[in-house]
Amino acid sequence: MADKKINSITDLQQLSQTLLDKQKEYKIRVLICMTGCRALGAKDISTKFKQSLKEQKLDNQVIVIETGCIGICAKAPTILIEPFDFLYGSVTPDDVDEIIETTIKNSKPVEKLAVSQNGEKTANINEVEFYKKQKKIVLEKCGRIDPTKIEDAIATGGYLTAVEMLNGKKPQDIIDEMTASGLRGRGGAGFPAGVKWNFCRQAQGDEKYLICNADEGDPGAFMDRAILEGDPHKVIEGMIIAAYAIGATQGFIYVRAEYPIAVEHINIALDQARQLGLLGENIAGSDFNFDIEVRMGAGAFVCGEETALIASLEGQRGMPRPRPPFPAHKGYLDKPTNINNVETLANVPLIIKNGAKWYSDIGTEKSKGTKIFALAGKVNNTGLVEVPMGTTLRQIIFDIGGGVSDGRNFKAAQIGGPSGGCIPAEFLDHEIDYDSVEQLGAIMGSGGLIVTDDRTCMVDLARYFLEFVQSESCGKCTPCRVGTKKMLEILNNICDGNAKPGDLNELEELANTIKKASLCGLGQTAPNPVLSTLRHFRDEYTAHVEQHKCPAGICKELTTFVISAEKCKACGKCIDVCPTEAITGEKKTPHVIIQEKCVTCGACRDVCPFDAVDTE
Amino acid sequence: MAYKPELDIDISLVEAILDRIEQARQVSSSPEVADAHQGRVSSSPQVADARRVGGAAGGKVSGDDLIPILQEIQEAYGYLPRPVLDRVSERTGIPASRMYGVITFYDQFYLEPHGKHNVRCCRGTACHVSGGKKVINSVKSALGIEDGETTGDMLFSMETVTCLGACALSPVMVVDNTYHGRMSARRAEQVLQQLKVEEG
Ligand SMILES: Cc1cc2nc3c(=O)[nH]c(=O)nc-3n(C[C@H](O)[C@H](O)[C@H](O)COP(=O)(O)O)c2cc1C
Ligand code: FES
Numbered sequence: 001m002a003d004k005k006i007n008s009i010t011d012l013q014q015l016s017q018t019l020l021d022k023q024k025e026y027k028i029r030v031l032i033c034m035t036g037c038r039a040l041g042a043k044d045i046s047t048k049f050k051q052s053l054k055e056q057k058l059d060n061q062v063i064v065i066e067t068g069c070i071g072i073c074a075k076a077p078t079i080l081i082e083p084f085d086f087l088y089g090s091v092t093p094d095d096v097d098e099i100i101e102t103t104i105k106n107s108k109p110v111e112k113l114a115v116s117q118n119g120e121k122t123a124n125i126n127e128v129e130f131y132k133k134q135k136k137i138v139l140e141k142c143g144r145i146d147p148t149k150i151e152d153a154i155a156t157g158g159y160l161t162a163v164e165m166l167n168g169k170k171p172q173d174i175i176d177e178m179t180a181s182g183l184r185g186r187g188g189a190g191f192p193a194g195v196k197w198n199f200c201r202q203a204q205g206d207e208k209y210l211i212c213n214a215d216e217g218d219p220g221a222f223m224d225r226a227i228l229e230g231d232p233h234k235v236i237e238g239m240i241i242a243a244y245a246i247g248a249t250q251g252f253i254y255v256r257a258e259y260p261i262a263v264e265h266i267n268i269a270l271d272q273a274r275q276l277g278l279l280g281e282n283i284a285g286s287d288f289n290f291d292i293e294v295r296m297g298a299g300a301f302v303c304g305e306e307t308a309l310i311a312s313l314e315g316q317r318g319m320p321r322p323r324p325p326f327p328a329h330k331g332y333l334d335k336p337t338n339i340n341n342v343e344t345l346a347n348v349p350l351i352i353k354n355g356a357k358w359y360s361d362i363g364t365e366k367s368k369g370t371k372i373f374a375l376a377g378k379v380n381n382t383g384l385v386e387v388p389m390g391t392t393l394r395q396i397i398f399d400i401g402g403g404v405s406d407g408r409n410f411k412a413a414q415i416g417g418p419s420g421g422c423i424p425a426e427f428l429d430h431e432i433d434y435d436s437v438e439q440l441g442a443i444m445g446s447g448g449l450i451v452t453d454d455r456t457c458m459v460d461l462a463r464y465f466l467e468f469v470q471s472e473s474c475g476k477c478t479p480c481r482v483g484t485k486k487m488l489e490i491l492n493n494i495c496d497g498n499a500k501p502g503d504l505n506e507l508e509e510l511a512n513t514i515k516k517a518s519l520c521g522l523g524q525t526a527p528n529p530v531l532s533t534l535r536h537f538r539d540e541y542t543a544h545v546e547q548h549k550c551p552a553g554i555c556k557e558l559t560t561f562v563i564s565a566e567k568c569k570a571c572g573k574c575i576d577v578c579p580t581e582a583i584t585g586e587k588k589t590p591h592v593i594i595q596e597k598c599v600t601c602g603a604c605r606d607v608c609p610f611d612a613v614d615t616e
Numbered sequence: 617m618a619y620k621p622e623l624d625i626d627i628s629l630v631e632a633i634l635d636r637i638e639q640a641r642q643v644s645s646s647p648e649v650a651d652a653h654q655g656r657v658s659s660s661p662q663v664a665d666a667r668r669v670g671g672a673a674g675g676k677v678s679g680d681d682l683i684p685i686l687q688e689i690q691e692a693y694g695y696l697p698r699p700v701l702d703r704v705s706e707r708t709g710i711p712a713s714r715m716y717g718v719i720t721f722y723d724q725f726y727l728e729p730h731g732k733h734n735v736r737c738c739r740g741t742a743c744h745v746s747g748g749k750k751v752i753n754s755v756k757s758a759l760g761i762e763d764g765e766t767t768g769d770m771l772f773s774m775e776t777v778t779c780l781g782a783c784a785l786s787p788v789m790v791v792d793n794t795y796h797g798r799m800s801a802r803r804a805e806q807v808l809q810q811l812k813v814e815e816g
Contacts, residue, residue, distance in 0.1 A: 039785055040797055219739075219744075219779035220779060257687075262781075296684075296687060298686075318722070382785070414741060450745060601750065606747070
């Protein structure tokens with residue numbers, strides 16, 4: 001279909017129209033998420049659909065499309081049926097025949113597969129709360145197209161903006177438009193993208209490079225993965241525009257190896273773009289040359305930091321170096337280099353197409369546009385959420401996210417990963433943007449948003465992050481290498497019940513020194529999770545240190561589980577799961593934990609339907 | 617990722633990898649062939665070879681290519697065998713010491729053979745707050761090994777990783793290339809038990 005080289009804007013427009021007409025030959029499109037949902041059996045559903053449609057001779061009117069993430073991962077495997085826009089969750093291959101009968105043949109929703117909210121089933125995706133409060137612009141096509149077919153991207157207007165730019169637009173005008181849009185880098189630090197591009201454009205150098213940072217190291221974040229898997233052509237288009245604007249001829253996408261589907265999809269997309277002449281020499285008949293190479297990370301968090309990433313691209317140990325010089329002046333092979341995050345680049349075609357004004361109307365005064373959050377942890381609707389900057393945490397976690405899972409109480413939202421912090425309930429109504437999050441002691445980071453409940457220990461969580469940065473510290477500078485180790489020792493002592501008076505003060509002092517003295521962003525932000533929990537949850541620390549108690553029942557040495565005789569209904573579930581046979585009890589008599597045998601693993605508390613297991 | 621004991625290391629695999637990269641570099645340094653690549657399906661995801669505009673000139677493999685080369689070798693051999701690394705050093709001139717520095721920096725390179733099945737458990741934040749530790753402990757005790765170790769019969773290796781990007785389905789475990797979401801200690805044990813039965 002799309003195999004002829006594109007030599008002009010007209011070529012591309014015509015191809016787009018032809019492809020769109022061809023799409024319309026199908027009356028119904030069955031969209032099946034084949035990325036995240038693959039983990040829960042989406043492939044079998046797709047196979048069954050194709051087979052049944054063929055058997056019933058419907059395959060000339062109905063097309064099955066394997067897409068990227070539809071968003072509401074909590075309901076995986078999910079499918080979406082156009083043009084009805086019916087969203088079905090927790091689908092199994094056994095449901096396929098009913099879907100064909102009810103929806104495909106009779107245009108009606110299959111009630112039992114619809115998403116339920118407030119006790120009612122809602123099939124239309126546009127009426128589901130999870131989607132209603134979102135503003136999907138970057139993720140607009142994610143879940144609606146086949147990411148392995150450039151035809152789908154082109155039919156929906158892909159590459160048109162880039163090709164228009166290459167045909168006569170002045171690079172400086174593009175940069176000015178980007179600066180005016182107010183787009184800030186989505187990789188964490190929030191530096192204005194247009195300003196950075198300008199540094200690189202102005203830098204002296206015969207060769208310039210563009211790097212897309214797809215290392216996505218924040219554990220708990222998966223926005224970049226979803227974009228690359230679900231709409232890779234948008235990132236490539238953004239890269240073409242960026243490269244043209246700064247004058248780069250070679251690009252890299254540095255993607256973590258833990259994302260095999262993303263690597264596969266981006267490689268397919270690059271090959272297809274090359275075949276159509278949208279990458280390579282004389283892109284789309286213009287005199288601009290640019291190509292992109294994919295490089296895989298090898299499991300080092302610090303390689304998400306730009307100077308470490310460049311070292312890694314050069315085949316070195318991924319150690320950061322001091323800045324300045326910034327990559328814009330001295331980057332890959334010491335040449336001027338511009339690095340942007342995946343989500344930043346995915347925003348570019350939208351901004352250039354719709355204009356800076358359109359973009360800057362979305363968001364807050366100092367943070368423009370939308371932000372994608374990866375909503376995970378103790379929340380009902382885990383998944384991928386795109387909202388305007390300035391949306392409150394309450395809207396994200398309760399309206400969109402459907403509240404805390406298992407009916408428990410909200411404790412804090414962890415934002416910004418190992419460089420970020422925990423935001424407690426009292427700030428749920430604060431508008432979230434780069435600056436407000438920072439005021440609360442966290443950072444926007446890349447967009448990981450992890451909800452914790454009253455069974456999450458904040459001291460343990462702080463320890464968890466310190467363990468993480470401690471093991472990921474590259475070891476080059478002493479404050480980070482030794483300082484984080486020392487902090488971890490103290491936190492281990494606190495969690496194990498061996499805290500000494502004064503430990504909290506020492507922890508704070510160390511934290512502040514490491515922040516000031518470390519070489520790169522890893523060390524400079526490593527103490528944040530500790531400082532933010534000390535700030536918002538100090539009483540939990542004191543309970544550990546002074547009363548030797550872990551209120552959340554997580555730190556084993558400081559926890560004693562007991563079963564409340566009043567609440568226990570003697571169902572026996574806890575007896576079944578206890579790995580050490582530490583629970584006794586008959587039918588109709590409340591169960592009891594034999595403390596000598598208990599290893600405080602918490603399995604009984606997790607399964608108890610009556611909330612009868614509690615900390616002493 | 618088949619396991620190959622040190623004795624019968626097939627050196628020809630690495631020769632082929634290096635041949636291909638060298639060839640690609642030669643191609644990229646002659647301008648007239650640039651067009652010939654357009655229609656080609658990428659041969660290897662790691663080394664995008666000839667398309668490189670600014671890469672090493674003159675058909676030489678350079679230190680720049682080191683990480684992709686190591687990734688391809690590991691893909692082919694299952695780990696990074698010493699004789700193979702020596703050969704890379706001989707042919708490319710990259711000192712073995714530099715290779716060792718790089719290999720030990722990155723978590724994903726192994727200098728020891730790995731088991732037939734690779735079990736990766738997530739210790740990322742989302743998995744941590746959803747009880748990932750319990751899953752990790754149950755895998756360790758089911759296999760009788762610690763993080764980063766391989767069972768005596770060379771059937772299983774286990775390692776913890778910092779995030780698999782499937783956080784919405786936490787806790788997550790990946791066995792070989794299959795993702796298992798919403799794990800519990802019990803379910804993890806069952807998955808492994810099933811594999812053990814299949815292996816006899
Ligand atoms: C320790 C550390 C890890 C980082 N990890 C990432 C990452 O995984 N992805 C990313 O885009 N940026 C990451 N960054 C930020 C990059 O250094 C860089 O600022 C960013 O890629 C620039 O892109 P942007 O301006 O589009 O945000 C990290 C920074 C530090 C200090
Ligand atoms: S935190 Fe476990 S998959 Fe991301």
